[in-house]
Amino acid sequence: MTNYKIIWALAFACVLLTAIAPAASAHRVYAQEQVTEVQIRSWYGGGDPIPNADINIYAIKNSEEELYITDVTDEEGLYYFEPKLGVVEYRVVVSQSGHQKEITFNVAGSEGSSEEAELPLSARIVAGFGYLVGLAGFGMYLSARKTK
Amino acid sequence: MHISDGVLSPAVITAGWAITVLLLLATLWWGKKDVDIAEEIPKISVMTGAFFVASLIHVSIGPTSVHLVLNGLLGVVLGTLAYPAIFIGLVLQALLFQHGGITSIGINVINMGIPALIVYGIFKKGYSTGINPSILGIICGSMATMLSAIMLAIVLISTGEEFTEVAYAAAAANIPIMIIEGILTGSVVTFLLKVRPELLPINKEK
Numbered sequence: 001m002t003n004y005k006i007i008w009a010l011a012f013a014c015v016l017l018t019a020i021a022p023a024a025s026a027h028r029v030y031a032q033e034q035v036t037e038v039q040i041r042s043w044y045g046g047g048d049p050i051p052n053a054d055i056n057i058y059a060i061k062n063s064e065e066e067l068y069i070t071d072v073t074d075e076e077g078l079y080y081f082e083p084k085l086g087v088v089e090y091r092v093v094v095s096q097s098g099h100q101k102e103i104t105f106n107v108a109g110s111e112g113s114s115e116e117a118e119l120p121l122s123a124r125i126v127a128g129f130g131y132l133v134g135l136a137g138f139g140m141y142l143s144a145r146k147t148k
Numbered sequence: 149m150h151i152s153d154g155v156l157s158p159a160v161i162t163a164g165w166a167i168t169v170l171l172l173l174a175t176l177w178w179g180k181k182d183v184d185i186a187e188e189i190p191k192i193s194v195m196t197g198a199f200f201v202a203s204l205i206h207v208s209i210g211p212t213s214v215h216l217v218l219n220g221l222l223g224v225v226l227g228t229l230a231y232p233a234i235f236i237g238l239v240l241q242a243l244l245f246q247h248g249g250i251t252s253i254g255i256n257v258i259n260m261g262i263p264a265l266i267v268y269g270i271f272k273k274g275y276s277t278g279i280n281p282s283i284l285g286i287i288c289g290s291m292a293t294m295l296s297a298i299m300l301a302i303v304l305i306s307t308g309e310e311f312t313e314v315a316y317a318a319a320a321a322n323i324p325i326m327i328i329e330g331i332l333t334g335s336v337v338t339f340l341l342k343v344r345p346e347l348l349p350i351n352k353e354k
Contacts, residue, residue, distance in 0.1 A: 045245060048206060097314050098151035098304055121204070124244040128200050131240055136193040143186030 032086070035107045040079040042094040042101065049077025053096040057081055060089035060104075083107050149217055149296055149318075150203070150241070150256055151303065153249025160306045164254030168235065171261065175231040182227065182349070191347060192233050195222050199237040203247050207324050214325050220292030221333045223264030224271045224285060225340070227349035230264040231257070255303055263295035268349070282338040289333025290326035297322050 040057075042050045052072050059068040073079045073094065083090065088108040094101050119127070156164075179185055202216040222230040235257045241247040248256045267288035274284045301315035340347050 044206070045204075045247065093154075095152075095155065097309075097318055098149075098155055098300060100152040100155045102154060125201055125204070128240045128244050129197055132193050132197050132200070132236070135236060136189050139189045140186060143184075143189070146186075 042077045056093045058091040059087045150248030151252040168254040168257045175228040179229040196233040219260040219264040220289040223268040231261040234261045259299040263292040285337030286330040286334035290330035293326045
């Protein structure tokens with residue numbers, strides 16, 4: 001009789017414990033972030049988009065490159081692609097009749113690449129004219145020395 | 149018109165530089181025979197300056213964006229010295245505007261400089277046979293742009309592009325530019341002939 005009592009008590013304790021214990025599962029759980037879409041925008045200096053430009057996307061994994069997508073941009077110079085699962089680094093080459101631009105980026109934790117910082121256009125124009133004046137002066141100096 | 153870095157194979161880039169250096173020496177030598185380069189420096193500088201900023205003027209018609217080149221104008225006004233002027237202009241554009249690549253400067257100078265030399269020849273020939281210089285200017289201005297588009301297509305064959313396809317696309321995209329450059333070159337020639345005819349390379353040889 002006492003044996004039965006002990007068994008019952010144990011069984012009751014088991015039920016009680018399972019009710020109290022937090023739910024757990026015997027499966028190991030995985031999660032992976034995935035960026036579902038990357039937008040590539042291509043445009044010419046001055047802001048005009050490059051439509052129908054050839055676009056080659058290379059997936060970089062373990063610093064090995066593999067051609068992933070070959071396509072063309074849409075009317076607005078845009079292209080959307082879905083990254084490969086587990087591959088975060090990409091190299092994108094956009095080209096159209098001799099014009100070409102290459103970008104390498106990482107889709108994880110990237111807020112989108114910013115435009116390259118450069119001097120304002122007016123400053124670059126002035127710089128160009130400065131070089132020209134300098135060159136002209138140099139040329140004149142040389143020819144003046146020759147005539148002496 | 150400006151080919152970027154990384155498009156062309158090293159062989160084409162090397163060939164481009166070699167031809168450009170040879171043509172630079174040849175045009176400077178030729179220019180020296182015809183004119184006093186020292187006297188021409190201010191004119192060359194002004195034209196190079198115009199060429200340098202011209203590529204910033206965009207015309208966006210239809211799906212593509214094209215810009216002024218002005219190589220026809222340089223050819224007509226500077227003669228053989230247009231080649232060194234275009235070289236300097238393209239170096240400045242590549243360094244300051246990132247128009248075209250640094251390595252591809254050699255090829256780009258060929259693409260824009262050779263048409264300039266060709267239209268100079270046409271202008272000289274046409275002028276001596278007595279064709280109206282204004283009309284000649286229009287023809288030369290637009291023809292240089294068209295020739296550049298064709299040369300671009302020839303160069304891009306080496307990258308595996310279809311010649312007719314690129315030539316057609318480049319020529320079609322540049323039709324507005326051809327019209328603008330034709331009018332511009334025609335009016336500059338007309339103006340110079342009226343005001344300072346000695347500024348055109350034509351009168352020097354008379």
